[in-house]
Amino acid sequence: MRRTRVRIALACFGALASAIPCMAFAATDAAGAVPWWIWPIGLFAVSFAIGVVAVLAGVGGGVLFVPIVGGLFPFHLDFVRGAGLLLALSGALSSGPSLLRNGLASLRLAMPLALVGSTSSIVGALVGLALPTAVVQTALGVTVLAIAVLVWNTKATDIPGVRHSDPLGEALRLSGVFHDPAAGRDVDWKVHRTPAGLVAFAVIGFVGGLFGLGAGWANVPALNLLMGIPLKVSIGTSGLAISIINTSAVWIYINKGAIIPLLVVPAVVGAMVGARIGSRLLHVTHASVIRRIVIGILAAAGIRSLLQGTGIWN
Amino acid sequence: MREQKVYADWLDAGTHIGFVILLVTFCVYASGLAAPQIPLADLPKYWGLPIDRYLAATGAPVGWGWVAYAARGDYMNFIGIAFLGTITVACYLRLVVVLAVQRDWLYTAVAVIELAILATSASGFISRGH
Numbered sequence A: 001m002r003r004t005r006v007r008i009a010l011a012c013f014g015a016l017a018s019a020i021p022c023m024a025f026a027a028t029d030a031a032g033a034v035p036w037w038i039w040p041i042g043l044f045a046v047s048f049a050i051g052v053v054a055v056l057a058g059v060g061g062g063v064l065f066v067p068i069v070g071g072l073f074p075f076h077l078d079f080v081r082g083a084g085l086l087l088a089l090s091g092a093l094s095s096g097p098s099l100l101r102n103g104l105a106s107l108r109l110a111m112p113l114a115l116v117g118s119t120s121s122i123v124g125a126l127v128g129l130a131l132p133t134a135v136v137q138t139a140l141g142v143t144v145l146a147i148a149v150l151v152w153n154t155k156a157t158d159i160p161g162v163r164h165s166d167p168l169g170e171a172l173r174l175s176g177v178f179h180d181p182a183a184g185r186d187v188d189w190k191v192h193r194t195p196a197g198l199v200a201f202a203v204i205g206f207v208g209g210l211f212g213l214g215a216g217w218a219n220v221p222a223l224n225l226l227m228g229i230p231l232k233v234s235i236g237t238s239g240l241a242i243s244i245i246n247t248s249a250v251w252i253y254i255n256k257g258a259i260i261p262l263l264v265v266p267a268v269v270g271a272m273v274g275a276r277i278g279s280r281l282l283h284v285t286h287a288s289v290i291r292r293i294v295i296g297i298l299a300a301a302g303i304r305s306l307l308q309g310t311g312i313w314n
Numbered sequence B: 001m002r003e004q005k006v007y008a009d010w011l012d013a014g015t016h017i018g019f020v021i022l023l024v025t026f027c028v029y030a031s032g033l034a035a036p037q038i039p040l041a042d043l044p045k046y047w048g049l050p051i052d053r054y055l056a057a058t059g060a061p062v063g064w065g066w067v068a069y070a071a072r073g074d075y076m077n078f079i080g081i082a083f084l085g086t087i088t089v090a091c092y093l094r095l096v097v098v099l100a101v102q103r104d105w106l107y108t109a110v111a112v113i114e115l116a117i118l119a120t121s122a123s124g125f126i127s128r129g130h
Helices: A002-027 A038-057 A062-072 A077-101 A107-130 A133-153 A167-171 A194-211 A216-226 A231-255 A261-284 A287-309 B002-031 B040-046 B051-058 B063-069 B073-101 B105-123
Strands: A175-180 A185-190
Touching: A038 A062, A038 A261, A038 A287, A062 A077, A062 A133, A062 A261, A062 A287, A077 A107, A077 A133, A077 A194, A077 A231, A077 A261, A077 B002, A077 B051, A077 B073, A107 A194, A107 A231, A107 B002, A107 B105, A133 A194, A133 A216, A133 A287, A167 A194, A175 A231, A194 A216, A194 A231, A216 A231, A231 B073, A231 B105, A261 B002, A261 B073, B002 B073, B040 B051, B063 B073, B073 B105
Parallel strands: none
Antiparallel strands: A175 A185
């Protein structure tokens, strides 16, 4: 059984690894000789693998989807970003109910942060669709490389243990209790540096809207390391905040006409099926190894995006 | 907390309905049961274009213009996509009621402002410009 699961995990990595050079080759074909139906099937396969890897590495699918698909498939970056936002939104919506019911996501914590984030994500989406593609692609490459460095360097703290809340955090009653089954006890939490947290979510929302990325890569460090919220509550609340923030940005892409269903649906369904498989493989895989693989993928996708944006490798 | 439970219930129901709509409409589209506005075989000519040129080449609608084409296979998918985009709005509408009943005016105000932002974004008002 264990061997079977490991084989499944390896197969997923293999699918992603083998799909990438195939797609890179096919992209150079300028979508001429390749039958149209190859693309949605390839997109489903890559999104499935992204769904598995994203869960195992603890990052959102959007941050992998946009640079990989934008760099290796023939779709224009405008449509890839729209699909990326919907992919991240779908994942966040589907995980939200259980996180809320288990107390791993705090609605009161998410609401003010999402309010700031959703406003800035609208601005980000409008800016992203107005800028020249080469500029967005180059900036995406730089951002994805920065995310790889951030993921590499981030050392999360399980329970930061904030002693005194700041005045704004107190006014917003940003505190709570969650039951940690691993530790077998209830954990009280409260926040500090709330104004800095709000500024961080404004920046994260803007970047998310601009590039169509999910924002778990930045939300979790902002909640955990900056605001002092326990890691599990940070991860759960991040997902809930993404579902709110991405909703506002998604509508900009829908209303601008930057949604092609043939791209969106295979990507969303593939990532969701992959995430389900990934969650079952969590206990048989080594998180540190997968984390390194994801950092490698991010670095490669970031460099590819950078080269594409600067016109060195189209 | 009551508002958290209510929000979770609405989110759960909305997400399930949304994904069913998304899958059903995509099956109708991909199987050819409903003719698309842009033939599937022609899409590769357009999906590599930036949004402005794509809209000009295909005559694709912007804003809520897709509703007029919702019987077409491709635009039928927008029913599910738009539904996913309105789940949070519905949850917040319900949340405002729960918070107001609890007389939690601070969070009622936060929820109302969020609703206004989401509604403005969904309305298409700030997306005009093409």
